[in-house]
Amino acid sequence: MKVRTRFAPSPTGHVHIGNMRAAIYNWLFARHHGGEFLLRVEDTDRERSTPEAIRTLLAAMEWLGLDFDGEALYQSTRQAAHVAAAETLLAKGHAYKEDKGGTGQGECIVFKMPGTDVSFEDGIKGTLSKAADDMQDFVIVRSNGTPVFHLANVLDDIEQRVTHVIRGDDHVENTYRHIALYQALGADVPQFAHLPMIVNAQGKPYSKRDGDAFVGDFREKGFLPEALFNYLALLGWSPGDDREVMAREEMVAAFDLARCQSSPAQVDLRKLTWMNGEYMLKLPVEEFESICFGALDQAGIGAEPEYARRVFALVRERVKTVADVVPMVACFFTEDFGFDEKAVAKKLQKEGVAGILGQVGELLRVLPAFDAADIDQALHRFVEQSGLGFGAVMPPMRIAVSGQQSGPDLAPILAVLGRERVLARIDRAVERFLV
RNA sequence: GACCCCUUCGUCUAGUGGCCUAGGACUCCAGGUUUUCAUCCUGGCAACACGGGUUCGAAACCCGUAGGGGUCGCCA
Numbered sequence: 001m002k003v004r005t006r007f008a009p010s011p012t013g014h015v016h017i018g019n020m021r022a023a024i025y026n027w028l029f030a031r032h033h034g035g036e037f038l039l040r041v042e043d044t045d046r047e048r049s050t051p052e053a054i055r056t057l058l059a060a061m062e063w064l065g066l067d068f069d070g071e072a073l074y075q076s077t078r079q080a081a082h083v084a085a086a087e088t089l090l091a092k093g094h095a096y097k098e099d100k101g102g103t104g105q106g107e108c109i110v111f112k113m114p115g116t117d118v119s120f121e122d123g124i125k126g127t128l129s130k131a132a133d134d135m136q137d138f139v140i141v142r143s144n145g146t147p148v149f150h151l152a153n154v155l156d157d158i159e160q161r162v163t164h165v166i167r168g169d170d171h172v173e174n175t176y177r178h179i180a181l182y183q184a185l186g187a188d189v190p191q192f193a194h195l196p197m198i199v200n201a202q203g204k205p206y207s208k209r210d211g212d213a214f215v216g217d218f219r220e221k222g223f224l225p226e227a228l229f230n231y232l233a234l235l236g237w238s239p240g241d242d243r244e245v246m247a248r249e250e251m252v253a254a255f256d257l258a259r260c261q262s263s264p265a266q267v268d269l270r271k272l273t274w275m276n277g278e279y280m281l282k283l284p285v286e287e288f289e290s291i292c293f294g295a296l297d298q299a300g301i302g303a304e305p306e307y308a309r310r311v312f313a314l315v316r317e318r319v320k321t322v323a324d325v326v327p328m329v330a331c332f333f334t335e336d337f338g339f340d341e342k343a344v345a346k347k348l349q350k351e352g353v354a355g356i357l358g359q360v361g362e363l364l365r366v367l368p369a370f371d372a373a374d375i376d377q378a379l380h381r382f383v384e385q386s387g388l389g390f391g392a393v394m395p396p397m398r399i400a401v402s403g404q405q406s407g408p409d410l411a412p413i414l415a416v417l418g419r420e421r422v423l424a425r426i427d428r429a430v431e432r433f434l435v
Numbered sequence: 436g437a438c439c440c441c442u443u444c445g446u447c448u449a450g451u452g453g454c455c456u457a458g459g460a461c462u463c464c465a466g467g468u469u470u471u472c473a474u475c476c477u478g479g480c481a482a483c484a485c486g487g488g489u490u491c492g493a494a495a496c497c498c499g500u501a502g503g504g505g506u507c508g509c510c511a
Contacts, residue, residue, distance in 0.1 A: 010511060042511070100509065108509050125440070134438050134507095142509040149511045172439070173506040196441080197504075205504080231447090234460095238448055242459045261448080264504065268446045271461040318473055383470075394471035406472040 003035025004163045007061075007068070008153065010042040011053035014214040015060040017267075018168060018198050018206060021232045025195060026166045027066050028233065028255040038160050039068040042075045044152065049076070060215040064225045065248070073160060075152055082147035082155050085185065086140050094184040095140060106143035111151075111181065113137050118176045123164070123193030123257040130176045138177055150174065154181045157190065166193045166257070169264075193257050196236055196264045203266055222295075222323030223272065227279040231272045235265045245278050277320035288316060295325040301333050308333075310416050314408040331402040332416065335425075343405035344433055347395040354434040356393060357400060359386070361426040370419045376411035400429035 005026040009019055030037035041057070043049035061068070086109045089095040097107040113136065119129030140151040147155075157165060172194050182189045200206050206213040218228050230246060238261075239246070239254040246254070280288070292312045296303050303311075311332045319325055331337035363378055364370070383393050398410050401422055407413065414422050 045511075103509075105509075110509095128439075130439070136507085139509045144509080146509090148509070153511085168505095169440075170505060174511095176439095194440090199504090201446090203503080234447070236447090240449075242449080244447090244460055263441050265448095266446060268461065271447065274461055380470080390470050392471095398471070404472090408473085409469090410471070 001163060003030055003033040004038060004161055005030040005035065005166055006038040006040055006157065006160060006162050007066070008040040008042050008156070009057060010045060011049045011057045013048065013050070013053040013056055014216065015057055016206070017213055017215060017218070017232070020060065020064065020215050021198060021235065022167055022195055023061065023066055024064070024229060024232055025237070025255075025257075025260070026164075028251060029164060029166060029257060031252045032255040035163070036069040037066070038070060038162065039072040040075060040156055040160060041072055042149075042152070044075050044079075044146070046076070056216070063219065064215070064229050073156060075156060078152065078156060078159070079147060081159070082152050083141060083145065085155055086147065086151060089140070089184060092184070099143070100139060103143075108139050108143040109141035110137050111140045111177075111184070113177070114180055114183070118179055120175065120179055120189070120192060122172075123166070123191055124196075124260045125172075125194055125262050128172065128175075135176055135180075140181075150177055150181065154178050154185070154187075158182070158185065158187045162190055164191045164193065166195065169194045169197050193260070195260065196262055198235055199264050199266050201266065201269070206267075220323075222321035222325075223276050224279045224283075224322070227272070227276040230279070231275050235267065236261045245275060273320050280319055280321070281317065285316075288312065291322055292325050292329070295322055296329070296333070299326045299330075301326070301330065303333055307416075314412055314416065318408070328404075328407065331404070335421075337403045339399070339403040340405060343395075343399050347405060348399045348429065348433055350396075352392075353396045354430050356386075356388065357396060357426050357430055357434075360393065360397060361423055364414070364419060365423060367419075370415060372409075372412045372415040375414050376409075379411060397426075401425045 007023040007026050009015070009023075027037045029035075039061070041049075041054060043054065086095065089111065090097070090109060093112075095109050095111045098110050099105070099107050100110060113132070115132050117129060117132050118135070119127060122128050138148075138150060140148050142148060175192050175194070179189050197205060200213075215228075219225075226248070229248070230244075230251070233246075233251050233255075234244060237255070237259055239251075240259055243250070243254075283291070289309055289312050293303065293305075293308065296308070311329050315325065315328045319328060360379070360382060363382055364375065367374055367378055379393070379397075383390055386393075394410055395405055398407065398413070399405055401417060402413060417425075
């Protein structure tokens with residue numbers, strides 16, 4: 001039988017990172033088995049399920065490369081079928097009508113649990129079971145005639161012929177009810193697998209206040225989709241060997257639910273950042289450049305392409321996230337770059353620095369060719385002849401021309417900046433910080 | 436509170452009874468390369484929650500304890 005998994009989010013305008021990880025696991029599982037990965041939009045909450053929210057959802061999936069098979073099924077189009085199924089359940093004695101809780105709102109349809117213990121083989125957690133006494137009947141159609149999640153979810157999974165339901169741990173309790181529903185409906189019960197939750201740096205469940213709870217947040221922070229995908233895939237799953245940075249096909253080939261963790265995983269932004277850096281490094285040069293141009297553009301910084309490419313080459317190996325780009329290259333495009341105040345205080349505002357900068361400036365002024373090799377040579381000679389040591393010369397120079405104490409090699413920075421700007425910046429730094 | 440689930444370095448994990456003096460990765464620290472910063476290289480710190488069993492042998496199996504999590508809606 002062909003494997004079919006699904007991602008069934010309710011569009012709320014944000015895509016929660018935990019949900020997205022569930023989507024990734026469903027996708028990986030389906031692709032591994034040569035099956036289908038389906039999308040079902042559970043848009044029954046008309047208030048929140050706006051076209052805009054649905055667009056956000058689709059965009060997040062596309063960004064992460066989660067392509068789904070066939071057409072997306074919109075749950076809102078299935079209401080009549082859901083209610084009809086509830087009527088059948090009613091007719092067969094699997095459900096009854098009641099004014100539950102005596103609310104006076106009228107009668108709703110309640111599903112009658114079979115009164116037997118339920119157990120199932122979870123793809124990740126093993127055998128799970130629940131005693132009949134611990135399960136209660138539940139509402140499947142509200143008194144206003146609308147179907148409840150449990151009914152709709154199960155019916156749609158049947159409709160989409162889903163074979164494997166891979167979802168968050170928070171659905172374990174629902175599964176017992178859902179299985180009873182499948183059986184009453186006379187449908188095959190799919191395989192279930194429950195993914196452990198992912199928690200924040202404090203070890204607590206993610207909430208909106210954590211900030212980094214949504215896919216969009218990661219995108220804004222400059223993470224690459226492939227890196228996020230890889231990181232999330234490894235949060236709760238491992239291929240069983242020491243591989244970590246893996247190509248997507250590699251993950252597809254190695255994916256196995258049995259190798260998934262059954263305990264919660266904590267997100268570690270530092271490791272994600274490291275992994276993102278690995279992916280940045282792997283990017284083809286043109287792609288890296290285009291990302292840089294995009295970042296510059298967004299920051300409202302204009303750039304002459306050829307010059308910009310020389311700058312990008314300088315920062316290529318040190319950029320960990322897309323968000324690193326602008327702060328790191330800004331000083332190449334504007335005179336209005338910021339100074340790292342700590343660095344200024346510690347390395348620039350020191351006895352004798354004004355004199356050193358003056359001497360280096362003079363040296364550079366008379367340098368015949370202003371290219372990286374010659375500048376480097378001149379700098380070295382100066383350090384040697386003055387007996388000052390590199391630490392006394394390079395850091396102040398770097399801060400004077402770039403505002404930062406770290407960055408690409410100094411000589412190339414100066415070369416790319418050009419003689420005029422370098423000299424002007426040295427003067428300005430002396431005037432501003434050392435007089 | 437009831438029911439269910441989980442527990443290996445700070446974090447993500449390997450480990451399916453002897454290969455474990457518990458391996459890898461991130462972070463951190465030290466040294467080296469770069470006579471600056473970063474990169475890179477080498478090394479280091481660091482864990483089987485606890486207590487009982489079972490076994491010739493337990494990180495692995497069983498039972499308890501503690502801690503954490505989930506669920507208990509006419510939400511999804």
